[in-house]
Amino acid sequence: MSSTWVIGDIHGCAEELDQLMQKLALGPEDRLISLGDLYHRGPDPVGVLDLLAQVPKLDLILGNHERTLLRRVRLMGEAADGSDCGTLAENASVEPELLLGDGRTAIGPVPPDRAADLIRFLIGRSYYLEGRAQDQAWVAVHAGLLPGMRARDCHPEDLVRLRRLRRFRGAPYWYEVYRGPELVLFGHTPSPFPRTHFSGGRLVALGLDTGCVYGGSLTAYRLEDGEMEMVKANKNYVGQVHGS
Numbered sequence: 001m002s003s004t005w006v007i008g009d010i011h012g013c014a015e016e017l018d019q020l021m022q023k024l025a026l027g028p029e030d031r032l033i034s035l036g037d038l039y040h041r042g043p044d045p046v047g048v049l050d051l052l053a054q055v056p057k058l059d060l061i062l063g064n065h066e067r068t069l070l071r072r073v074r075l076m077g078e079a080a081d082g083s084d085c086g087t088l089a090e091n092a093s094v095e096p097e098l099l100l101g102d103g104r105t106a107i108g109p110v111p112p113d114r115a116a117d118l119i120r121f122l123i124g125r126s127y128y129l130e131g132r133a134q135d136q137a138w139v140a141v142h143a144g145l146l147p148g149m150r151a152r153d154c155h156p157e158d159l160v161r162l163r164r165l166r167r168f169r170g171a172p173y174w175y176e177v178y179r180g181p182e183l184v185l186f187g188h189t190p191s192p193f194p195r196t197h198f199s200g201g202r203l204v205a206l207g208l209d210t211g212c213v214y215g216g217s218l219t220a221y222r223l224e225d226g227e228m229e230m231v232k233a234n235k236n237y238v239g240q241v242h243g244s
Contacts, residue, residue, distance in 0.1 A: 001224065002027070002029040002030050002031065003024075003026075003027075003030045003031070003222050003224055004030070004031045004033065004131070004133065004222065004223040004224060005024055005026070005030065005031070005032050005033065005220045005221065005222050005223075005229075006033045006035065006140060006185050006208060006220065006221045006222075006223065007020070007032060007033065007034050007035065007208065007218070007219070007220045008035055008187045008207075008208030008209045008210055008212075008218065008219045008220075009035060009036065009037040009063070009187040009188065009190070009208075009209040009212070009213075010034065010037065010038050010039075010042070010048050010212065010218065011037055011038070011039070011040055011041045011042045011212060011213035011237075012038070012039050012040060012041055012042020012043055012044055012045045012048055012107070012108050012213065012237075013042040013043070013044070013048070013212045013213055013218060013233065013234075013237070014042070014043070014044035014045075014046075014047025014048045014050075014051060015044070015047075015234055016212050016217075016218045016231050016232075016233055016234065017047075017048055017051050017052075017218060018047075018051055019218075019231045020218050020220055020229060020230075020231040021051060021055075023229045023231065024220060024229060026055060028056055028057075029057070030057065031057040031058075031059065032052075032055045032057065032058050032059070033058075033059045033060075033061065033129060033140055033185075034052065034058070034059070034060045034061065035061050035063065035140060035141075035142055035185065035186065035187035035188075035208060035209070036060065036061045036062050036063025036064075036065070036066055036142040036160070036187060036188075037063035037064070037065050037066070037142065037187060037188070037209075038052070038060070038063075038065075038066065039065065039099075039101070039107055039108075039118060040065045040100075040101035040102075040105045040106065040107050041101075041105060041106065041107075041213045041237060041238050042108060042212075042213045042237050042238075043108045043109075043237060044108055044109075045107055045108050045110060045118060046108075046109075046110055046111070046114050046117075046118070049114075049117060049118055049121055052121075053121065059126075059129055060121070060122070060125045061125065061126060061127060061128060061129060061140055061141065061142055062082065062122060062125050062126070062127050062142065062156070062160065063142040063143070063160050063187065063188065064102045064142065064143070064160040064161055064188070065101040065102045065105065066122050066125070066160075067102070067127075067156060067157075067160050068100075068101055068102040069098070069099065069101070069118070069119060069122065070085065070086075070119070070122060070123075072098045072100075073088065073094060073098055073119055074086065075087070075088065075119070075123065077156075078155070078156065079156075080126070080127050080128055080151060080152050080153070080154055080155070080156055080159060081126045081127070081128070081152065082124055082125050082126040082127060083124075085122075085123050085124055085125075086123075087123060088116060088119055088120055088123060092116050093112075093115070093116065094115035094116045094118075094119055095115075096110065096112075096115065098115075099115060099118065127141065127142070127151075127154075127156045127159040127160065128140060128141045128151035128152065128154075128159055130151065130152075130182075131223070133223035133224050134223070134224065134225070134226070136181070136182070136183050136202070137181070137182040137183070138182055138183040138184070138185060138223060139151050139182050139183070139184050139185070140184075140185045140186070141159045141184065141185075141186050142159060142160045142186065142187055142188050143158075143159060143160050143161050143162045143163065143186060143187070143188035143189070144158070144159070144162035144163065144173075144174040144175065144184070144186055144188070145158075145159075145162070145174065145178065145184055146158055146162065146174070147165070147174070147177060147178070160188070161188075162174050162188075163188065163189050165177065173189070173195075175195065175197045175204075175205035175207070176197060178197060178199070178204060178205050179199045179200075179204065180199045180200070180202065180204035181199075181202075181204065182204070183203060183204055183205070183206065184204065184205045184206070185206050185208060185221065186205070186206070186207050186208070186209075187207065187208055187209035188207075188209055189207055189209060190209045190210065190211035190214060190216065191207060191209065191210060191211065192210065192211065192216055193210065194206055194207055194208055194210060194219060194221070194228070195207030203226075206221060208220075208221055210230065211233075212231075212233045213233070213236075213237050213238055214233075214236055214237070214238060214239075215233050215235060215236030215237075216232075216233055217230045217231060217232050217233060218230065218231045218233070
């Protein structure tokens with residue numbers, strides 16, 4: 001039986017990604033879904049790209065840092081499925097300043113001849129994915145879903161940034177009021193352990209950003225049976241945990 005693994009925010013942690021992929025032992029029919037925020041804050045963005053590019057069945061969901069990169073090079077679209085993204089000319093060069101992340105977040109060393117590769121890897125990717133496993137429909141996004149809305153109907157800015165619902169009393173996290181029935185897999189909001197939310201005794205939201213770049217871990221979840229694999233970070237690369 002083939003496996004579908006969903007992996008949380010990588011943030012340039014190529015060594016940890018390599019270790020996790022070795023644990024997953026992906027076969028040719030296995031699928032890997034990344035929840036976005038691939039490159040920034042950590043030490044080796046190009047290493048992350050090269051590892052993921054080797055996966056035959058890879059799906060990448062765009063995060064807030066990817067959306068920022070596409071905006072800087074004027075390729076960003078507004079469709080939730082990424083279908084209106086622009087294209088990068090074959091001989092295009094990308095200045096180092098354009099590779100800074102959301103909020104001008106730092107990126108690790110990138111050789112000039114690899115800068116355009118980082119951008120090309122993002123072109124045409126969606127801001128959400130949908131599927132079904134274990135008799136439950138699932139939705140994968142980078143950050144979250146607005147109450148009562150399907151991912152395909154959300155604006156990409158919400159899909160890559162949503163954390164708390166400010167219009168609700170107490171400003172709860174979006175998943176704290178989510179009732180399903182789909183299982184939503186998301187990243188963006190780091191935590192020492194996966195964030196879980198249940199409704200009617202069923203898991204309906206799972207946060208997989210376990211803060212690898214902050215000294216936490218890199219986590220993957222298998223949709224077919226709920227198995228998790230984690231790799232502890234080699235170090236805290238950026239200091240105190242804050243928004244991702």
